[in-house]
Amino acid sequence: MKKKFRRYGRVVISLLLGVLLLWLITRGQDLEQIGRELRGANYFWIILAMICALMSHFARALRWNMLIGTMGYTTKPFQTFYAVMTGYLSNLAVPRMGEVTRCVSLSKASGTPFNALAGTVLAERVFDFISMLLIVFITIVSQFGFLRGFIGRVFIFPLLERSQANWLPILILGSGFVVLIALIIIYLRKKLHDPGEGTAFFRLKRQLRGVSSGFRTISTMRGKWYFILYTALIWGLYFMMVYLCFFAIPATAHLSPFAGLTLLAVGSLGILAPVPGGIGTYHFMTIITLTELYGISSEPATSYAYITHANQIVVNVLAGTSAWIILSLKQAKFNQKNLKQQ
DSSP: OHHHHHHHHHHHHHHHHHHHHHHHHHTTSOHHHHHHHHHTSOHHHHHHHHHHHHHHHHHHHHHHHHHHHHTTOOOOHHHHHHHHHHHHHHHHHSTTOHHHHHHHHHHHHHOOOHHHHHHHHHHHHHHHHHHHHHHHHHHHHHTHHHHHHHHIIIIIHHHHHHHHHSHHHHHHHHHHHHHHHHHHHHHHHHHHHSOOTTSHHHHHHHHHHHHHHHHHHHHHSTTHHHHHHHHHHHHHHHHHHHHHGGGGSGGGTTOOHHHHHHHHHHHHHHHTSSSGGGTTHHHHHHHHHHHHHHOOOHHHHHHHHHHHHHHHHHHHHHHHHHHHHHHHHHHHHHHHHHHHHO
16 A cells, blocks of 8 residues: 555656646746647648557557567457557556556457566567667767757856866766766676565566567567568657647748657657656757757747647547557456356
8 A cells, every 4th residue: 555655656746747847848938829829730730640649559569569479479460559559548647657557458358478568568668768869869960060059059068167167076076976877887786696586686687687588589580670660660650740740830830850850859858757748848858959959939839849749648548548448348358258158
């Protein structure tokens, strides 16, 4: 009971922090103008972006099926898709709960062991993280000349100005940080060498082994190029979700595909924050990029952030709820069939 209370307490705190950040972002802006832009947005482009979102989730389900198949189990594509959508629905309530939820849902629907599914999800998430880092790298390389001035103006030059006056404290803090990281690595290596069964380090080591096994499976699977193709399709559709919404409001309609790539990178980092659905953090990253990097006024930048974030939320709520209902009905029929056979 106390464990559950602490978990939900953390969720409430993270949600409040997200809402607080959202309020700080929109404070002082012309809310009437933002409202007019949202009402006057071209929803044709928003609907196209929502279709891209659904297609990306289905591509994710197909890719997950490939990983499950390497474990010797067979799952139907739509079963996997419904499980993926229930996972996204859960993430809106509890950050990172979706990975567990979709494994539980698919396990009940297909009879695939939960542990096998959990291992594939861990490998998939790490692969997605690497893909996101690759997107960030491509963004920086493809727009280095453009981004260099922004990074220098917003981050490097202010840091240098402060460091000249406070070089000794910064040097001490930097050295302390390096030493701390080294000590943490040494501590983890010692604890993970022979962890006691049932401890947190035992579970961490098991998860790391699952990830390692998942990557070995990817390297030896049949049709691994399809796995890479599905991954490229997922991220390509994510890009289209961002880029198509540029045309929804006049202030962002002129932005280039490179701007869409940049917003995909920074928006993905915002979604990673431990708040439900990336509330607040996604908006902050998107707005500051549009205003500081591309010179968009704060009100249309805020409108764009709300549109793209709401786009994802609506898709996940509608499709996730429908998927949960369908899986529940299928599970009920499956249970009734088993009772009759008994």
